[in-house]
Amino acid sequence: MQLVVARIGRAHGIKGEVTVEVRTDEPELRLGPGAVLATDPAGAGPLTVAAGRVHSGRLLLRFEGVADRNAAEALRNTLLIAAVDPEELPEDPEEYYDHQLMDLDVVLADGTEIGRITEISHLPSQDLFIVERPDGSEVMIPFVEEIVAEIDLEEQRAVITPPPGLIDDTQAEIASARDSSESARDSSEEGS
Incomplete structure (x- = not known):
């Protein structure tokens, strides 16, 4: 390789x-x-x-x-x-070669599918996973301990715990949940 x-x-x-x-x-x-x-x-x-x-x-x-x-x-x-021998692993168990991370499924801690790693971008400040979503769009996930909770090579997945707003759907779900609770409150206020 x-x-x-x-x-x-x-x-x-x-x-x-x-x-x-x-x-x-x-x-x-x-x-x-x-x-x-x-x-x-x-x-x-x-x-x-x-x-x-x-x-x-x-x-x-x-x-x-x-x-x-x-x-x-x-x-x-x-x-x-x-x-590099494809079977060779870095000395530090917390480090990975790019080829080990490519094509891993990216999921939330509850198992919700986010997408698949298609590229790794090495920036001066940190590395980024470029993740292709099921709808074909892409999202960038910083490869930092606070966000990438686990890399499971046997299961071929990366478990992430993103902050609100990092992944568009999370923000949309929070907004829609707030909107529906406001609608329900508005409806109950109208009925009073």
């Missing part, structure tokens, strides 16, 4: 180093010296990591055969792809 583990950013300095936007929780394993990575676009690779270091909070990599700034800048926006 192929997983995107980083995206190459700007060249750094004049000796072929590049900044990298890390997209893996295991950069020391996936992006360490000697790692051979496929690329997208494919013509840019494969690339072998010669060295890596952290500078001002950013990971810098140098690849074999990339010796100057021009060669490094030519790699900008290239995705780095690692081959």
Whole structure:
């Protein structure tokens, strides 16, 4: 299985180093010296990591055969792809690879179906599940402990406890329940 583990950013300095936007929780394993990575676009690779270091909070990599700034800048926006055994699991039991989460059913704690995870968006602040609803619409669910209560890989589902308003139906149900109670109150007041 192929997983995107980083995206190459700007060249750094004049000796072929590049900044990298890390997209893996295991950069020391996936992006360490000697790692051979496929690329997208494919013509840019494969690339072998010669060295890596952290500078001002950013990971810098140098690849074999990339010796100057021009060669490094030519790699900008290239995705780095690692081959991963599909049975391999992250060391931390609270972490998941994207391929483990794709196509999970998303349900509320009471079992109400919300949809299916079709995409995972990795943002700087948090990850988001892009969930396709049964009607074809999409909803974004932040992948944070306060909302995603449980990931059950055996049952192929993610149980969520969303705050009011996160999922359109929840807000509509609350509003319709309030409207019907107001209608009932208005009716009883009219009959008085």
